Amino acid sequence: MIDDATAPVCAICHNALYEHELTHQACRPCTDRIDQQLSALAGPDGLYARLTDSLHPGSGSGGPVVSGSRTAPLPLRLDPLSLAARGGVVTVLQTWLIDWHDLLGYRHPRWDGDLQQQLDQVVGRLRVLLPWAAEEHGAISEFAGEVAQLRRQCEAATGGERGPRRFGVTCPCGATLKITIESPGKHCDRCGAQYDRRALFDLQLSERRAA
Numbered sequence: 001m002i003d004d005a006t007a008p009v010c011a012i013c014h015n016a017l018y019e020h021e022l023t024h025q026a027c028r029p030c031t032d033r034i035d036q037q038l039s040a041l042a043g044p045d046g047l048y049a050r051l052t053d054s055l056h057p058g059s060g061s062g063g064p065v066v067s068g069s070r071t072a073p074l075p076l077r078l079d080p081l082s083l084a085a086r087g088g089v090v091t092v093l094q095t096w097l098i099d100w101h102d103l104l105g106y107r108h109p110r111w112d113g114d115l116q117q118q119l120d121q122v123v124g125r126l127r128v129l130l131p132w133a134a135e136e137h138g139a140i141s142e143f144a145g146e147v148a149q150l151r152r153q154c155e156a157a158t159g160g161e162r163g164p165r166r167f168g169v170t171c172p173c174g175a176t177l178k179i180t181i182e183s184p185g186k187h188c189d190r191c192g193a194q195y196d197r198r199a200l201f202d203l204q205l206s207e208r209r210a211a
């Protein structure tokens with residue numbers, strides 16, 4: 001006997017669970033979505049690899065992530081860096097895997113290789129254990145939220161599927177220049193001023209005006 005107020009719902013989308021999954025934490029569509037977001041991060045063409053590439057324009061080598069930049073990094077450039085470095089995407093996912101292994105009574109997971117290899121390993125392992133987590137893990141909605149956020153942040157930092165977020169800066173002439181964090185420079189059509197990348201990001205952000 002289950003009344004509406006106590007009928008089990010998915011911890012993520014809060015829709016009622018199907019009969020065969022009443023004891024689960026998360027419904028099937030939510031579990032599938034997490035799986036897709038995890039797999040989008042991994043592999044040679046995944047978001048994490050593209051994130052690392054975006055830190056090394058013109059360099060195809062898998063060298064260290066943080067060294068050797070020829071110019072001082074612009075503040076807006078720090079976002080992909082902090083996502084790609086230790087402590088970013090890889091560490092967040094490894095922290096979840098450690099938690100899952102703990103709950104399952106497994107040994108502490110091992111990490112091998114560079115950060116890309118570790119990312120691929122941890123994603124593979126989380127995907128294997130995801131069906132268990134969807135059934136049993138009390139914090140599955142927090143996990144889903146963090147995976148979705150990592151994916152969004154990586155997409156925003158790499159240009160992703162939707163492209164980098166556009167925003168406006170104000171030329172001293174009063175014109176608004178539409179740019180993204182990847183704009184190499186910009187020409188003001190009204191007054192003719194030419195801005196290189198650094199000058200562009202020194203301009204004042206435009207306030208969003210109601211249309």
Ligand SMILES: [Zn+2]
Binds near residue numbers: 012014026028030
């Ligand atoms: Zn759901």
Ligand SMILES: [Zn+2]
Binds near residue numbers: 171173174193
């Ligand atoms: Zn101008």
